Amino acid sequence: MKKMKVSVFSLVVAGSLVLAACGEDNATTNPEEGGGGEAAGLETNIVTIATGGASGPYNIIGSTLAETYSSQYDVNSRTQTTGASVENVNLIKEDKIEMAFTMSDVVSQAVEGTEGFTEPTDKISQIAALYPNYVQIVTTADSGIETFEDLRGKRIAVGDQNSGVEVNARMLLEGYGITYDDIDVDYLGYAEAADGLRAGQIDAAFLTSGLPNASLLELSETLDIRMVSIAPEDVERVAEDQSYFIALEIPAGTYGNEEPVPTAAIMNALVVHSDMSEDDVYKLTKTFFENLDTLENSHQAAADITLEAAQEGLVAPLHPGAQRYYDEQ
Template identity: 70%
Template sequence: MKTKLVKGLATVLLASLVLAACGADEGEKTSEGEGSEGLDSNLVTIATGGASGPYNIIGTALGELYSSELGVNSKTQTTGASVENINLIKQEKIEMAFVMSDVLSEAVEGVGNFDEKVGNVSQIASLYPNYVQIVTSKKTGINSFEDLKGKRIAVGAQNSGVEVNARNLLEGHGITYDDVEVDYLGYAEAADALKSGKIDAAFLTSGIPNASLMELEQGLDMMLVPVDPEKIKEIAQDQTYFVALDIPTGTYGNEEAIPTAAIMNALVVRSDMSDDDVYKLTKSFFEGLEGLTNAHQAAADISLEAAQEGMVAPVHPGAQRYYDEQ
């Protein structure tokens, strides 16, 4: 009787050990599987731009996508946009950012707003075009770019991508900041200043439509100032990131397409992020384009096919790995 009891206890103990071992194996497999879907980084902060701009709207949707799909704590940081975003990457305070290609070009070359080359910024993709939207009221008498001379204009937040391309376009037309009264205002502030008559015109360079301009359209007899395509081609001989595009008919109630300049946007990351992490961020970004387009229609112009065209910074190896697989 005693022998049978001992044998029974031994059998139970052995079975328990086998079950425990299987459970441990399953636990290891589960943990390993979850790890392969997530990131090495625990946090991915995405620097965007003004609260009402496409950068912030698309960036917020992207942060939510990363949090849900990759299980990482991803959030956006509202900023003064491109120049500030590059400096935040340089200071290793963020992991990812939306920037304009003109500012990114300055950063990798160490010119303009940057005293030295920014070496720890890599590009994931070329995105969608930012249209230079020069808005005024019909009562100002501003009908052409040259009419901006002597006027009080908003050129974007200081050192933003908007301000960089506004300054370059003005200089390309033979107009310096000494020839105008400059206000450094972001999208919403510029729209309010136009509405109250404090300024005569404003540069709002962004994807279209711009939310601030859509609101402004309701309370102002506004018009968009055209930019001569031939002049843009001339300026682009030195500032190669400028292209001539039209703001489509009906974007802001305009009955005709408005010729203007445009600059491609770029999605960038810190170069020191791991290849695996950037591969997963890139993959999730392109697989989630439909959701980003639902957040803001400017994202409809982003495509995998065109993502490697017009890159001005070195592509991150993790992003390149994703492209090579396609």
């Protein structure tokens, strides 16, 4: 009888283990249960995120996001450093990437087929409005440049050619009646522009990004710099033709500046290829917002990303997967 009791007990335990295993299988194979079914993975095997320069917020935040996607979904997710906004939307249009960080004005131009884009596109869908990119115009303290108008006749770094930084710089200069014929233009990214200022090879630079810009922060610690302001009334005037510009301030102490620096800003956008499936974009959107703390730890610009403001000022059609996520909130 003793042996019989042991055998029955063993059968009960074995049966319980089998049932538990079946329950786990059911939990991982039903993508609609458990708030989105992250354990089921993604339909796509690759999520390439186009960012910007290696030291910029796009790439720092994007790299953390790619690591999160890779870890959570066992997918090949990585960043691709680029010249930023214009190149990023072109990479989506060319079906070469799945996701990108970009400035809102460039997305709008690409969707509508205006400015540097020859025809409209329906390949770009938006996931969210992100954080503001601040126009940060920096010069050396002894350059003699004190106002925006003083940039005329100077050698200016305006960002990588066809980047969002360059597009914004050109628009702002034109808003002050300054064309590229009135300055010596250098197409330099963040790090190269900082090096150029340090070496005395350029007079000023546009380093438009979230706050703080790593290259500008490092420069401020080794060089006596001056931030060139843009008055709110001038931002409003330029915004009459370029509605993307808003008036904000670079807070005191960001780069050793004692007072806030008035300037222009443009919202950033997170976009995806429109052909990505609704389920995949739902999961990517959900994971993005559930890991905002992790993204903020990588770069403080992400602190300005909020679920509440994510659908404000959208400049491209909202992807159905992102819409599904927002509808659940």
